[in-house]
Amino acid sequence: MSVALNTKHLSSFISEEEYAAIYPQVEAAHNQLEAKSGPGNDFLGWMYLPRDYDKEEFARIKEAAAKIREDSDVLVVAGIGGSYLGARAVIEAVKGQFHNELENGPKIYFCGNSISPTYLNNIISLCKGKRFSINVISKSGTTTETSLAFRVLRELLEKEMGAEEANKRIYATTDRAKGTLKQLADAQGWPTFVVPDDVGGRYSVLSAVGLLPIAAAGISIDDLMKGAADSMERFSVLSKDNDAYKYAAIRNILYRKGKSVEILECYEPDFALMNEWYKQLFGESEGKDNKGLFPASCIFSTDLHSMGQFIQEGSRTMFETIVDVKKPAQDLFIDPLEGNFDGLNFLANQNMSIVNRKAMEGTILAHTDGGVPEVLIEVDDLTAYNVGYLIYFFWRACACSGYLLSVNPFNQPGVESYKKNMFALLGKPGYEGLTAELEAKLK
Ligand SMILES: O=P(O)(O)OC[C@H]1O[C@](O)(CO)[C@@H](O)[C@@H]1O
Numbered sequence: 001m002s003v004a005l006n007t008k009h010l011s012s013f014i015s016e017e018e019y020a021a022i023y024p025q026v027e028a029a030h031n032q033l034e035a036k037s038g039p040g041n042d043f044l045g046w047m048y049l050p051r052d053y054d055k056e057e058f059a060r061i062k063e064a065a066a067k068i069r070e071d072s073d074v075l076v077v078a079g080i081g082g083s084y085l086g087a088r089a090v091i092e093a094v095k096g097q098f099h100n101e102l103e104n105g106p107k108i109y110f111c112g113n114s115i116s117p118t119y120l121n122n123i124i125s126l127c128k129g130k131r132f133s134i135n136v137i138s139k140s141g142t143t144t145e146t147s148l149a150f151r152v153l154r155e156l157l158e159k160e161m162g163a164e165e166a167n168k169r170i171y172a173t174t175d176r177a178k179g180t181l182k183q184l185a186d187a188q189g190w191p192t193f194v195v196p197d198d199v200g201g202r203y204s205v206l207s208a209v210g211l212l213p214i215a216a217a218g219i220s221i222d223d224l225m226k227g228a229a230d231s232m233e234r235f236s237v238l239s240k241d242n243d244a245y246k247y248a249a250i251r252n253i254l255y256r257k258g259k260s261v262e263i264l265e266c267y268e269p270d271f272a273l274m275n276e277w278y279k280q281l282f283g284e285s286e287g288k289d290n291k292g293l294f295p296a297s298c299i300f301s302t303d304l305h306s307m308g309q310f311i312q313e314g315s316r317t318m319f320e321t322i323v324d325v326k327k328p329a330q331d332l333f334i335d336p337l338e339g340n341f342d343g344l345n346f347l348a349n350q351n352m353s354i355v356n357r358k359a360m361e362g363t364i365l366a367h368t369d370g371g372v373p374e375v376l377i378e379v380d381d382l383t384a385y386n387v388g389y390l391i392y393f394f395w396r397a398c399a400c401s402g403y404l405l406s407v408n409p410f411n412q413p414g415v416e417s418y419k420k421n422m423f424a425l426l427g428k429p430g431y432e433g434l435t436a437e438l439e440a441k442l443k
Pocket residue numbers: 080081082083137138139140141142143146201202284412415
């Protein structure tokens with residue numbers, strides 16, 4: 001099985017009776033999802049997306065990706081949140097963090113995911129003098145971070161390549177009909193791709209939002225979708241053996257026992273952006289109505305040397321969910337060293353992945369002794385197929401987990417507060433009433 005939940009380290013934290021007691025609630029959450037009767041039911045387009053996706057658009061995505069790979073040294077992807085994280089997460093998980101340095105295809109850079117002028121200047125430097133293309137991604141078409149970066153990069157592209165050529169190198173992924181970006185794209189004749197109405201940002205990686213940059217990175221989107229489709233077949237069925245639902249149940253049981261932080265962990269650094277993707281997925285879905293597990297993340301053994309002390313002995317508020325990647329993309333045989341000057345010959349004559357595994361096993365036992373529940377999500381490897389599989393697993397689990405918590409897992413009203421204040425402080429027309437009040441608070 002590509003992805004499997006392993007609960008063997010949980011026996012001292014959760015009893016069989018507790019699993020049985022929460023099951024009727026899992027059943028109710030499942031029924032709400034399938035009947036589309038729960039809160040946020042207009043955002044359930046992800047549920048059967050790996051089967052029902054737009055095949056004609058999928059073919060256009062592949063064509064656009066092939067063109068980008070042919071005519072571009074650089075692809076800049078402008079987007080934030082769900083319009084950023086999934087694409088980067090899949091690319092780094094499958095191709096590795098150093099894909100830009102090690103692969104022959106176009107370099108893929110992401111921007112519009114902050115308001116840092118330093119970051120954007122660096123992106124400009126990476127594009128200047130290169131044959132570059134832009135994929136601007138925004139469902140709303142109005143997100144400040146994305147729009148600002150896109151405005152600057154579009155100008156650069158037009159200056160470097162002329163307006164006519166620039167128009168052939170801008171790919172807009174946005175709403176089917178509404179929004180400034182859609183209007184602009186139509187007026188300029190840019191190829192456009194659609195963020196489906198019923199798919200929210202954090203559930204959009206398997207739409208054009210993620211698929212175009214992922215395909216441009218040379219990853220098989222067929223494999224990615226096949227993995228997600230197989231995962232959908234398995235995790236859309238109600239049963240006590242449904243690992244996605246069981247994971248959701250575990251999260252809820254632990255939350256009710258005062259474990260208010262979940263740390264998603266992996267012993268592969270290439271998973272770091274998948275951690276970030278997970279944080280948006282669960283954070284925006286569950287953190288509302290003064291409820292929710294705080295989604296945190298670590299890469300081990302790296303963070304064992306920074307966060308390890310806290311996890312072992314700090315306040316007992318967290319549990320750990322470890323994504324156990326069974327087979328690394330590459331292994332490394334450790335040769336013995338004559339003289340054993342570094343004292344490391346006890347590690348020799350085996351693959352480095354074994355050392356990584358022993359570090360994981362030792363840590364799990366130590367943290368369990370420290371009172372931290374340990375959940376394992378086992379995945380064979382980080383190929384496109386299995387990453388697609390994992391994505392759908394987390395989607396299903398998250399939706400169920402949100403309903404178990406009695407929140408609407410598909411909205412994110414809280415995100416507007418910072419935007420409103422920022423606009424007022426920047427003097428955006430329409431926000432004048434708030435400006436003086438906020439400025440007084442800042443004095
Ligand atoms: O695709 P858009 O509309 O630019 O939004 C980007 C992100 O911003 C949010 O709406 C939050 O501000 C996220 O939910 C979303 O993924």
